[in-house]
Amino acid sequence: MVVKVYGPDYACPKRVILCLIEKEIDYETVDVDLLKGEHLSPQAMILKLCAESRAIIRYYAEKYRSQGSELLGKTIEERGLIEQWLDVEAHNFQPPLYDLVYQLLINPKTGVASDPKRIQEDEEKLAKTLDVYEKRLSVSKYLASDTFSLADLSHIPFSNYLVTTLKKGYLIRDRKNVSRWWDDISSRPSWKKVLELHPPVF
Amino acid sequence: MTIKVHGSVFSTATLRVRVCLTEKSLDYEFIPVDLRSGHHKLDSFLSLNPFGQIPAFQDGDLNLFESRAITRYIAHSYAGKGIPLVSSAVEDVWAEVEAQRYEPPAAKLTWELGIKPMLGMATDDDVVKAQEAELAKVLDVYEARLAHSKYLGGEAFSLADLHHLPTLKYLMASPVKAVFDARPHVAAWVADIMARPSWQKVLAEY
Numbered sequence: 001m002v003v004k005v006y007g008p009d010y011a012c013p014k015r016v017i018l019c020l021i022e023k024e025i026d027y028e029t030v031d032v033d034l035l036k037g038e039h040l041s042p043q044a045m046i047l048k049l050c051a052e053s054r055a056i057i058r059y060y061a062e063k064y065r066s067q068g069s070e071l072l073g074k075t076i077e078e079r080g081l082i083e084q085w086l087d088v089e090a091h092n093f094q095p096p097l098y099d100l101v102y103q104l105l106i107n108p109k110t111g112v113a114s115d116p117k118r119i120q121e122d123e124e125k126l127a128k129t130l131d132v133y134e135k136r137l138s139v140s141k142y143l144a145s146d147t148f149s150l151a152d153l154s155h156i157p158f159s160n161y162l163v164t165t166l167k168k169g170y171l172i173r174d175r176k177n178v179s180r181w182w183d184d185i186s187s188r189p190s191w192k193k194v195l196e197l198h199p200p201v202f
Numbered sequence: 203m204t205i206k207v208h209g210s211v212f213s214t215a216t217l218r219v220r221v222c223l224t225e226k227s228l229d230y231e232f233i234p235v236d237l238r239s240g241h242h243k244l245d246s247f248l249s250l251n252p253f254g255q256i257p258a259f260q261d262g263d264l265n266l267f268e269s270r271a272i273t274r275y276i277a278h279s280y281a282g283k284g285i286p287l288v289s290s291a292v293e294d295v296w297a298e299v300e301a302q303r304y305e306p307p308a309a310k311l312t313w314e315l316g317i318k319p320m321l322g323m324a325t326d327d328d329v330v331k332a333q334e335a336e337l338a339k340v341l342d343v344y345e346a347r348l349a350h351s352k353y354l355g356g357e358a359f360s361l362a363d364l365h366h367l368p369t370l371k372y373l374m375a376s377p378v379k380a381v382f383d384a385r386p387h388v389a390a391w392v393a394d395i396m397a398r399p400s401w402q403k404v405l406a407e408y
Contacts, residue, residue, distance in 0.1 A: 052298040059291040077264045080275030087268035090301065092253065132252045 003060075007032035008198040011101075011157035012050035017198065018153055019057040021190040023068035029198070035109060042106055054086060054154060061150050071150040081144035085151035088143075092129040096122040097158050105165055105202045123168070130171055130178055137177035142185075152185050157194075160186070165202055205230035208250060209257035210237055212320065214312060214368035215269040216257040217404065221367055222273040224400040226284035270301055273361055285400075289362070293355025296362035299343075300354075307336035308369040316372030330378075338381055341388050348387035353395075363395050370396060371405070 003020060007013045008029040020027045034045045061071040073079045099122045103114040136143060143151045159182065163169040172182045185191070205223065207230050209216025223230050235241050235256050242254050250258035251267035259266045261279070266272050277287035289297060310333045314325045347354060354362040370392060374382065383389050395401070 052295045052302070055291070055294040055298040058294055063291075076275065076279045079278060080264060080266050080271065083271035083274045084266050084268045087271045087301075088253070091268070135252060 003027040004030055006030045007034070007049040009201040010034065010049050011161070011200075012053040014157035014194055014198065015053045015154055016056050016060075018156060018190055018194050019060050019071070019150070021193055022071060022153065022188075023060055023064040025060060025064055025068070034106075042110055054090060057150055057154065058086075069148065071148075071153065073145065073147070073149060078145050078147075078149075082149045082151045085143040085149075086154055088129075088132075089151065089154045092132075093126070093155060094158055096125040096129075097162070100126070100166055100168070101158070101161050105161070109202070123171070127171060130175055133181075134175040134177050137181050142181065148185065148188070152181070156185055156191055160195075160200065164200070203229060203231045204260075204262045206233055206260040207231070207257050208233045208235050208247070208259070210235055212317065213256050214309070214372070215255070217368035217371065218269040218365055219257050219259060219272050219276075220407075221364060221401055221404045222276050222287065222361070224404050225287065225364065225398075226276055226280050228276070228280060228283065270297065270361075270365060273364070277361060285359070287361050287364070289360055290355065293358075293360040293362050296347075296354035297360075297365060299340075300362060300365045303340050303343075304337075304366065305369070307333040307340065308366075308373060311337065311376070311378050312369050312372040315376040315378060334378060334381055337378070341381060341385055344388050344391075345385040348391050353391065359395065359398070363391070367395060367401055 003025060005013050005016050005020070005027055006029070008017060009031070013029075017027065017029075032045070032049065034042050034049075057071075065072065071082075073082050100119065103119050103122070107114050133143070140146065142148050159172070162171055163182075163186075173179050205228060207216065207219055207223070209219070209232070211234070220230075220232070235247065235258075237256070241247060242251075242256060247258065248254055250260070250265055253267065255267065257267070257269060257272070259272045259275075261275075264275075266275060273287070274289070277289070281288055310329060314330050314333070318325055344354070351357070353359050373379065374392065374396070382392050
């Protein structure tokens with residue numbers, strides 16, 4: 001039975017698809033329209049599509065350890081660091097970025113006014129997190145170690161909004177090491193394939 | 203001692219790591235971090251956790267932060283010792299649910315009803331009301347799940363259950379207890395996991 005991924009237009013499902021491509025796992029997609037979803041608000045729809053995407057990528061990275069890119073490190077210690085930066089992404093990176101996507105890209109589509117104060121706070125939180133990344137990436141090629149891992153992969157789909165429709169690429173470009181890291185991870189063939197097969201809809 | 207936990211006695215994230223180590227029958231050195239004097243903002247601590255948050259964890263040369271990454275590391279690294287805690291796929295899903303859905307309202311309620319009173323600060327009743335409503339929605343999902351499953355991830359206790367213990371410590375000692383008690387399967391599960399000897403041991407330690 002082939003893996004089915006719902007809502008490939010959106011960032012969280014892209015996180016899963018990216019992992020599947022890195023691990024050379026076949027998959028199918030089922031289109032979901034965020035704005036016309038099942039009597040649920042766009043916010044509820046996004047939460048539904050985002051549900052536990054990191055658990056899903058952990059599962060596939062573990063189950064298909066022997067094929068594709070190694071995303072979980074070579075040692076238990078490296079794995080510990082990967083889990084750490086995956087949690088950092090979940091707690092310190094995605095929340096403010098997710099809110100920015102919501103405020104600046106989704107609200108306009110549903111006629112809801114955006115909150116400039118919140119946008120400013122989101123940007124400040126994200127900047128603080130990226131300052132920590134800048135320091136980390138000055139001593140490490142990727143977040144957990146010198147090898148690309150699930151922790152780096154998890155950042156790619158939402159970060160793409162920063163350099164495209166959110167027009168906040170300066171948050172990345174103003175930081176030399178973050179910029180170098182972003183260029184590296186976003187030029188992986190797997191991400192290029194995701195963008196080609198499932199272009200973002202906003 | 204090779205394992206060190208830097209944190210505070212009252213911190214839920216620190217408790218999360220401590221109860222995991224105890225379930226695994228692992229000895230560790232507990233190093234208090236004095237938050238009130240800003241110890242966690244000093245360079246010496248930032249070198250352990252650049253986000254300036256507790257806990258920070260050391261096992262020999264390995265240095266980790268983020269409590270749930272630490273518990274996962276402990277489960278893998280000490281797989282042969284104590285209770286088995288390496289998560290299955292389903293258990294991992296429920297660990298994500300705890301982190302992404304349960305923790306936000308639980309942490310805010312813990313702050314308002316558990317920590318603020320200890321610090322002599324006033325509880326914000328509007329926040330409590332709103333977060334209780336959020337928590338209730340999550341616990342409705344738990345109630346349905348636990349009607350078919352002894353623990354969140356299946357028939358065995360796992361990290362998915364363990365990760366709840368620290369916030370439960372505060373919430374079950376507050377008026378929010380009623381939200382849990384109103385759901386019989388949730389209430390039974392809470393009573394079961396809080397009665398675990400490892401949790402009792404951690405609570406008795408300080």
